[in-house]
Amino acid sequence: MIIVVRWIKIITAVVLIGISFVCLILWNYTNSPIDFEYRELTVEIPRGSSFAQTADILSEAGMIRHKKKFYLLALVTDASKHIKAGEYVLRSSMTPMAVLEKLMRGKVKGYQVFIPEGFTLSQIASRLENQGLADRETFISLASDSRLLSSLGIEEESAEGYLFPDTHMLNKSMGEEGIIRFMVRQFRKVMTPDMLKRANELGLTEGEVVTLASIIEKEGGPLEERPMISAVFHNRLKRGMRLQSDPTVIYDIEDFDGNLRKADLQKETPYNTYRIDGLPPGPICNPGMEAIEAALYPESVDFLYFVSKNNGSHQFSSNLKDHNKAVLKYQIKRKK
Numbered sequence: 001m002i003i004v005v006r007w008i009k010i011i012t013a014v015v016l017i018g019i020s021f022v023c024l025i026l027w028n029y030t031n032s033p034i035d036f037e038y039r040e041l042t043v044e045i046p047r048g049s050s051f052a053q054t055a056d057i058l059s060e061a062g063m064i065r066h067k068k069k070f071y072l073l074a075l076v077t078d079a080s081k082h083i084k085a086g087e088y089v090l091r092s093s094m095t096p097m098a099v100l101e102k103l104m105r106g107k108v109k110g111y112q113v114f115i116p117e118g119f120t121l122s123q124i125a126s127r128l129e130n131q132g133l134a135d136r137e138t139f140i141s142l143a144s145d146s147r148l149l150s151s152l153g154i155e156e157e158s159a160e161g162y163l164f165p166d167t168h169m170l171n172k173s174m175g176e177e178g179i180i181r182f183m184v185r186q187f188r189k190v191m192t193p194d195m196l197k198r199a200n201e202l203g204l205t206e207g208e209v210v211t212l213a214s215i216i217e218k219e220g221g222p223l224e225e226r227p228m229i230s231a232v233f234h235n236r237l238k239r240g241m242r243l244q245s246d247p248t249v250i251y252d253i254e255d256f257d258g259n260l261r262k263a264d265l266q267k268e269t270p271y272n273t274y275r276i277d278g279l280p281p282g283p284i285c286n287p288g289m290e291a292i293e294a295a296l297y298p299e300s301v302d303f304l305y306f307v308s309k310n311n312g313s314h315q316f317s318s319n320l321k322d323h324n325k326a327v328l329k330y331q332i333k334r335k336k
Helices: 002-030 051-060 067-077 096-105 121-130 136-142 146-151 172-190 193-201 206-219 223-239 246-251 262-266 289-296 320-335
Strands: 040-045 086-091 111-114 167-170 305-308 314-317
Touching: 040 051, 051 067, 067 096, 086 096, 086 172, 121 136, 136 172, 146 172, 167 172, 193 206, 193 289, 206 223, 206 246, 206 289, 223 289, 223 305, 223 314, 246 262, 305 320, 314 320
Parallel strands: none
Antiparallel strands: 040 086, 111 167, 305 314
């Protein structure tokens, strides 16, 4: 009996020593740099990757020295179930534990993407594709997906107008739908309850405000003129006059070459405000904050017309006679 007890103690001691030795090796591996020669590289973990696939990607990139130890570390820390997909910037000076923590926290590589005010859905999709963040056609298709639009509270047939222009920090793991959701969330932060209340006071829906703001945005001009441009459109809508806005016509022209022709103004299209009454069926671009505010707070003036002075500003008129004089002065005579 005494001999058995002694053997049990010996075996226990050996096991404990073995465990301690393994723990020491694992601790040393966990807290040692992957490589003492400094390197920085970008590694992408695709969505749906298993931990084994993730380990293979890291190994091929030289970010794992001992795969078995890495597996053991992931098992001990339960990291294998919590790796997040995405594009990561890793350094060879990092420890294996630091790599796992970064992958678990989803600290992916971010891209600053500038979306100017007045960009259309198509232009945004092209810019995102050029940045390697989205497929253009997939982005455009999803922006018209009824399921997605409904979940975002958008009643229009497209997310056009609701993709808020700004400098956004995006990443590849977001995907096309994630980016659309992110940009619409930014719009929701801007369109406050007070602004929606103001829209209701004007007898406009949120969609109508965004549509009007998009036209104001595309008409351009100095920021201080936008409330006056807004006033022209509000006054026309109240009087039952057509908006006659060139940018709405251009929106319906595929591959517009910069030359708006008389024939274009005469075409029967849903967005041609020379031919339709009221607002077009939806926004023609994604307006910024100033254009949205202008749509909600037009200047208290009786203007019904405006024409470009060809210097970035506009000449406003309250009647057709004065407007025709302005057109003659700033457009016709200039062309001659």
